[in-house]
Amino acid sequence: MSASTVAAGCLTVIALVVALPGPATTRGRLVRVLGDARRPPRRPDVVRVGAVLGGLATAIVLGDWGGLAVGVAVAIGLDRSLRRLEPAAQRARRLRELADLPLAADLLAAALRSGAPVDRAVGAVAQALDGPLGDRLTAVARSLRLGAEPEEAWAHLAPVPGAERLAVAAVRSAGSGAALAGALTRLADDLRADRAVATEAAARRAGVLIVLPLGLCFLPAFILAGLVPVIVAVLDDVL
Numbered sequence: 001m002s003a004s005t006v007a008a009g010c011l012t013v014i015a016l017v018v019a020l021p022g023p024a025t026t027r028g029r030l031v032r033v034l035g036d037a038r039r040p041p042r043r044p045d046v047v048r049v050g051a052v053l054g055g056l057a058t059a060i061v062l063g064d065w066g067g068l069a070v071g072v073a074v075a076i077g078l079d080r081s082l083r084r085l086e087p088a089a090q091r092a093r094r095l096r097e098l099a100d101l102p103l104a105a106d107l108l109a110a111a112l113r114s115g116a117p118v119d120r121a122v123g124a125v126a127q128a129l130d131g132p133l134g135d136r137l138t139a140v141a142r143s144l145r146l147g148a149e150p151e152e153a154w155a156h157l158a159p160v161p162g163a164e165r166l167a168v169a170a171v172r173s174a175g176s177g178a179a180l181a182g183a184l185t186r187l188a189d190d191l192r193a194d195r196a197v198a199t200e201a202a203a204r205r206a207g208v209l210i211v212l213p214l215g216l217c218f219l220p221a222f223i224l225a226g227l228v229p230v231i232v233a234v235l236d237d238v239l
Contacts, residue, residue, distance in 0.1 A: 048079055050078065050082065051074075051075045051076070051077075051078035051079035051082060052075050052079075054074055054075060054078045055071040055072060055073075055074045055075025055076075055078070056071060056075075057071075058070055058071040058074045058075075059071025059072075093132045094160075094161070096131055096132055096133070097131075097132050097133045097136075097160045097161075097163075098160075098161060098162065098195065099195075100129050100131055100132075100133040100134075101133060101160065101162055101163060101166070101191055102188040102189075102191040102192045102195070103129070103188075104125055104129055104133055104137065104166075105166060105184045105185070105187050105188035105191065106184070106185065106188045107124075107125045107128055107129075108121055108122065108125045108181075108184050109180075109181040109182075109184035109185045109188070110181075111124055111125060112180055112181040112184070113181045118144060118170070118174070118180070119141050119144035119145045120141075122137050122140050122141040122144065123137075123138065123141035123145075125137055126138040126140075126141060133160065136156045136157055136159075136160065137156075137157075139156040140153050140154055140156045140157065143156065150170060150171045150174040151171055154166075154167035154170050154171055155167070162191055162194070165187055165190075166184065166187055169183040169184065169187060
């Protein structure tokens with residue numbers, strides 16, 4: 001039996017173990033029958049299956065025991081690299097939340113200045129935004145109405161980059177009685193300034209990334225037009 005056959009068999013078994021669901025238990029059967037919103041059914045790990053298949057292809061192409069070792073290394077490297085990539089849906093959600101956060105701070109400050117309680121102001125802002133950040137604010141408002149501690153209620157905004165400053169200001173206001181509207185207005189200005197700086201940095205980085213391929217395109221022409229004649233002339237003199 002060749003090493004490539006052994007590699008194919010081993011990696012195929014690993015892919016099947018990762019892709020197929022585990023053995024059904026009593027609770028698992030009840031979950032499938034009754035449903036469980038908190039624990040969705042297990043789905044195949046597409047990233048790991050893809051990494052294993054990539055390692056399998058590498059091992060088969062290279063063959064021998066060295067190919068098996070390289071295939072395992074490729075599978076591990078692909079698994080780790082692919083998991084670092086941000087899914088498109090998650091990236092779109094994150095960017096939408098970042099874009100809505102300054103507006104949410106301004107709207108919440110305006111609602112508080114009008115005399116609305118914090119929970120109603122947060123709920124009104126959540127309805128106005130109507131997006132992923134609005135969903136999180138809805139959870140905050142619901143927790144506040146149910147009497148949760150401010151730290152627990154505003155923790156729903158923890159996954160949003162930059163929202164920790166909003167949560168800290170709200171928790172501090174609830175504990176000390178400090179005015180929250182002014183802090184939110186300043187926070188909105190700071191968030192917009194941070195976003196402007198990040199946009200400018202991204203534009204500069206994009207310019208560098210655009211110039212680099214163009215430089216690589218001109219490199220062969222530079223070598224042929226500039227270096228090759230010089231090398232030919234030097235060799236002609238030497239020979």
